[in-house]
Amino acid sequence: MTETAPLAPGRSLWSDAWARLRANRAASLSALYLLLMALCCGIGPFVVPNDYTTIHQSYTKVPPRLSAYPTPEMIGPALDQVAKRARVEIRDWHETGGEITATLTAPRGVDDRAARYFDRSDLFDGATITPGAEVTTATLTARVERKWFLFGTDANGRDLLARTLVAGRVSLAIGLMAGLVAVVIGVLYGATSGFIGGKVDEAMMRVVDILYSLPFIFFVIMLVVFFGRNFLLTFLAVGAVMWLDMARIVRGQTLALKRLEFVQAAEALGVSRAGILRRHILPNLLGPVIIYMTLLVPTVIIMESFLSYLGLGVQEPMSSWGVLISQGAKNIPHANWLLAFPALFLISTLFALNFIGDGLRDALDPRDR
Amino acid sequence: MTTPILELRDIHVRFATLDGAVEAVRGVSFSIRRGETVAVVGESGSGKSQIMMGVMGLLAQNGRITGIAEFHGMNLIGLPRRALNRIRGERIAMIFQEPMTSLDPLFPIGAQLIEPLCHHQGLSRKAAHARAIELLQLVQIPEPERRMAAYPHELSGGQRQRVMIAMAISNNPELLIADEPTTALDVTIQAEILTLLRDLQERLGMAILFITHDLHVVRRIADRVVVMRRGEKVEEGPVETVFATPQNAYTRALIDAEPEGRKPPVALDAPVVLEVRDAAVTFGRRRRLFQPAEPGFRAVNGLSLTLRRGETIGIVGESGSGKSTLARAILRLLPATGTIRLHGRAIEDLAPRALLPLRRDMQVVMQDPFGSLSPRMTAGQIVAEGLLVHHPAMSAAERDRAAAEALTECQFDPALRNRYPHEFSGGQRQRIAIARALVLKPSIIVLDEPTSALDRQVQKQIVDLLRRLQAEHGLSYLFISHDLAVVRALSDRIMVLKSGELVEAGPCAEVIGAPKQDYTRRLVQAALLG
Numbered sequence: 001m002t003e004t005a006p007l008a009p010g011r012s013l014w015s016d017a018w019a020r021l022r023a024n025r026a027a028s029l030s031a032l033y034l035l036l037m038a039l040c041c042g043i044g045p046f047v048v049p050n051d052y053t054t055i056h057q058s059y060t061k062v063p064p065r066l067s068a069y070p071t072p073e074m075i076g077p078a079l080d081q082v083a084k085r086a087r088v089e090i091r092d093w094h095e096t097g098g099e100i101t102a103t104l105t106a107p108r109g110v111d112d113r114a115a116r117y118f119d120r121s122d123l124f125d126g127a128t129i130t131p132g133a134e135v136t137t138a139t140l141t142a143r144v145e146r147k148w149f150l151f152g153t154d155a156n157g158r159d160l161l162a163r164t165l166v167a168g169r170v171s172l173a174i175g176l177m178a179g180l181v182a183v184v185i186g187v188l189y190g191a192t193s194g195f196i197g198g199k200v201d202e203a204m205m206r207v208v209d210i211l212y213s214l215p216f217i218f219f220v221i222m223l224v225v226f227f228g229r230n231f232l233l234t235f236l237a238v239g240a241v242m243w244l245d246m247a248r249i250v251r252g253q254t255l256a257l258k259r260l261e262f263v264q265a266a267e268a269l270g271v272s273r274a275g276i277l278r279r280h281i282l283p284n285l286l287g288p289v290i291i292y293m294t295l296l297v298p299t300v301i302i303m304e305s306f307l308s309y310l311g312l313g314v315q316e317p318m319s320s321w322g323v324l325i326s327q328g329a330k331n332i333p334h335a336n337w338l339l340a341f342p343a344l345f346l347i348s349t350l351f352a353l354n355f356i357g358d359g360l361r362d363a364l365d366p367r368d369r
Numbered sequence: 370m371t372t373p374i375l376e377l378r379d380i381h382v383r384f385a386t387l388d389g390a391v392e393a394v395r396g397v398s399f400s401i402r403r404g405e406t407v408a409v410v411g412e413s414g415s416g417k418s419q420i421m422m423g424v425m426g427l428l429a430q431n432g433r434i435t436g437i438a439e440f441h442g443m444n445l446i447g448l449p450r451r452a453l454n455r456i457r458g459e460r461i462a463m464i465f466q467e468p469m470t471s472l473d474p475l476f477p478i479g480a481q482l483i484e485p486l487c488h489h490q491g492l493s494r495k496a497a498h499a500r501a502i503e504l505l506q507l508v509q510i511p512e513p514e515r516r517m518a519a520y521p522h523e524l525s526g527g528q529r530q531r532v533m534i535a536m537a538i539s540n541n542p543e544l545l546i547a548d549e550p551t552t553a554l555d556v557t558i559q560a561e562i563l564t565l566l567r568d569l570q571e572r573l574g575m576a577i578l579f580i581t582h583d584l585h586v587v588r589r590i591a592d593r594v595v596v597m598r599r600g601e602k603v604e605e606g607p608v609e610t611v612f613a614t615p616q617n618a619y620t621r622a623l624i625d626a627e628p629e630g631r632k633p634p635v636a637l638d639a640p641v642v643l644e645v646r647d648a649a650v651t652f653g654r655r656r657r658l659f660q661p662a663e664p665g666f667r668a669v670n671g672l673s674l675t676l677r678r679g680e681t682i683g684i685v686g687e688s689g690s691g692k693s694t695l696a697r698a699i700l701r702l703l704p705a706t707g708t709i710r711l712h713g714r715a716i717e718d719l720a721p722r723a724l725l726p727l728r729r730d731m732q733v734v735m736q737d738p739f740g741s742l743s744p745r746m747t748a749g750q751i752v753a754e755g756l757l758v759h760h761p762a763m764s765a766a767e768r769d770r771a772a773a774e775a776l777t778e779c780q781f782d783p784a785l786r787n788r789y790p791h792e793f794s795g796g797q798r799q800r801i802a803i804a805r806a807l808v809l810k811p812s813i814i815v816l817d818e819p820t821s822a823l824d825r826q827v828q829k830q831i832v833d834l835l836r837r838l839q840a841e842h843g844l845s846y847l848f849i850s851h852d853l854a855v856v857r858a859l860s861d862r863i864m865v866l867k868s869g870e871l872v873e874a875g876p877c878a879e880v881i882g883a884p885k886q887d888y889t890r891r892l893v894q895a896a897l898l899g
Contacts, residue, residue, distance in 0.1 A: 260740050261737050262740060265733060266754065268733040268815075269754060269805070270725045270726075280743050280745075283743070284745055
């Protein structure tokens with residue numbers, strides 16, 4: 001019987017783990033939530049009504065509101081303010097269906113150019129001035145510009161929703177990228193060190209020890225001093241520190257794996273060292289590595305927040321959840337939404353990541369069947 | 370006839386798994402009387418351990434037990450934990466298979482013995498200390514006063530099992546449950562532990578429930594035997610009756626599962642395929658920074674052997690005798706001194722690259738069918754891996770076909786080759802491991818205890834398979850085992866090792882039939898062949 005036998009479906013460790021992960025409701029909900037969060041942060045800034053860089057001078061620190069700004073009681077003071085700047089006086093005004101009609105007076109007559117002052121305001125648009133019956137009066141018509149600030153605005157009048165989503169991009173990207181960098185370097189380094197063993201192992205692990213002993217903040221400050229502030233530096237700095245843990249874990253696992261009989265059997269087959277590393281060691285490391293990575297990502301996000309809090313991370317107008325939280329923390333008494341929303345996003349994301357990590361650990365542990 | 374102290378009626382054990390509920394035990398009933406030894410026998414997966422684990426409330430999270438287990442008229446099943454704890458350890462004690470993991474490595478055995486004595490019996494520390502020494506004497510541990518301060522890792526496997534027994538009997542239990550207590554031990558130690566248990570039973574008058582897969586053990590220790598298969602009781606009766614006139618076909622198969630037959634001798638002029646002279650392996654000699662070089666430990670000390678085409682050399686000895694180390698040295702998996710000639714060509718100094726083409730000719734099958742296959746590769750990939758190395762020109766389809774052929778030859782359904790190792794039984798896994806060696810068409814296969822982890826019946830099948838493959842392909846085997854029954858069925862010649870040195874060597878029938886050395890005699894006796 002030499003013909004190729006038909007494929008029989010086998011349930012691999014992975015499909016088994018997948019099935020168990022899906023059976024774990026907390027983990028699968030968390031995965032869904034995380035996906036949604038990534039989508040929101042990725043596409044969101046293009047969809048939300050305001051750009052994250054636009055400064056709305058008339059709307060500094062306005063609280064979150066589900067309906068559009070301006071509120072009716074905001075229009076009067078805003079009109080007065082603009083009128084003052086345009087050196088005109090408002091005698092009376094009324095609003096009908098988003099249209100403002102006001103009667104302006106000025107001692108020396110109302111200049112047409114006063115309309116520009118009204119256009120420049122965030123509240124009004126399309127202002128036109130028609131001369132009135134007397135020389136000193138004129139009629140102003142303008143549309144009320146509707147703006148939505150679902151999360152409110154910050155001290156500079158920037159939309160917090162847009163800012164939070166853009167910040168999420170940075171935080172998630174750093175979490176994933178620095179996590180990935182740490183995993184790639186750590187796994188390769190640790191597996192090589194553990195697998196070769198002997199003097200090479202000792203030398204490689206001493207290098208890790210030396211890097212460990214460098215204070216993290218000192219290291220980051222040095223990088224900033226030499227290369228200047230750069231978004232990529234944050235990746236580099238965080239990744240460069242986080243791979244050390246990974247390398248140690250992977251090395252330990254590799255040392256244990258190396259003694260297992262299937263590795264010796266492969267050696268007896270004549271499989272080269274690279275082949276053993278690729279086909280036998282690395283696939284068997286995947287379990288602990290994936291689990292460690294889900295624990296690593298939250299750590300990295302928090303680390304970036306910490307760096308940004310110190311002013312060593314991302315710079316304005318770019319932002320990250322850590323930056324937003326630090327700004328929010330300063331405004332707690334009078335504008336608590338500045339802290340609440342970014343903190344909610346960060347915490348819920350970290351929660352989801354931890355649930356996924358827990359779920360993966362359970363799903364990949366064959367003893368738990 | 371005394372009344373039973375433990376009576377099990379209609380015990381069911383179910384496990385909830387991803388694939389639905391699995392019923393491990395289906396309605397088993399039996400009883401144990403005071404001072405009696407009952408053996409529960411069955412192959413792995415027959416549910417023999419799960420019954421008592423269930424009764425003692427030690428099932429895994431997803432397990433559930435139903436039925437009635439009356440201990441002196443009190444049903445243990447469904448008893449609250451607190452009430453169960455009063456019975457567990459005090460009136461029913463357990464010993465397990467693995468003595469290393471059952472003891473806490475961080476405390477000396479004295480402390481581990483004294484603690485429960487103070488706790489359960491309310492003895493003062495001084496009284497408990499005296500009692501602990503008495504217990505160690507009872508289980509025949511030499512120099513008990515000194516041993517009290519020893520940590521588990523300082524004791525041998527047999528001694529650890531003795532300590533476990535001492536802990537189990539410390540509260541004078543009425544029933545001792547022994548779950549494969551000798552499986553992890555060497556044959557000679559096994560015999561000693563069995564004698565000890567029988568001795569203790571006579572002295573203390575407790576009942577023993579002995580769970581095992583090994584019928585030899587049953588015959589030696591038990592009064593009655595319960596044979597289990599796939600969660601059901603197939604036969605029960607006094608040991609002599611069951612062994613003399615088994616009623617059930619399965620029981621008969623279990624009794625007959627002794628590896629049979631002898632190997633036909635090879636011609637004296639058969640070409641020599643492997644020659645080893647003065648092989649020696651030293652461990653632990655590594656130069657550390659700022660420290661003088663340590664002398665190291667000689668695991669193999671000047672061993673020589675000559676293997677002819679079609680011949681099998683059995684290498685036997687207790688664990689630690691250096692037999693596996695010798696095999697690894699010959700396979701050049703360990704640094705060793707001495708000469709190794711493969712087909713007349715010296716290979717001991719070859720660089721890994723030069724050795725590579727020769728590796729094809731000398732393959733290995735390892736002991737642990739669970740550890741020797743990578744859990745992340747399918748059976749087909751595992752078998753085909755050697756081809757990837759030695760025949761890189763082969764296409765994937767050709768490799769797959771060759772792997773399927775090798776699997777078929779090992780009586781393994783090639784349709785299953787896309788499954789992963791954890792889905793197979795021990796016997797199936799060992800067939801995969803043999804196919805992995807066979808696919809390269811080697812002339813020598815080193816078999817490092819290939820049958821030790823398997824049930825008797827599966828062992829017999831693997832022995833038959835190995836014998837057939839040898840006849841068909843003219844293979845030479847180096848067969849390493851501590852099990853003389855299997856060695857006798859397969860080998861032409863036998864080498865007996867102890868502490869890395871040769872004790873005795875000669876033709877199979879001679880060494881087993883008329884051992885010259887004391888050590889060999891002990892091994893043979895323990896294996897129940899004498």
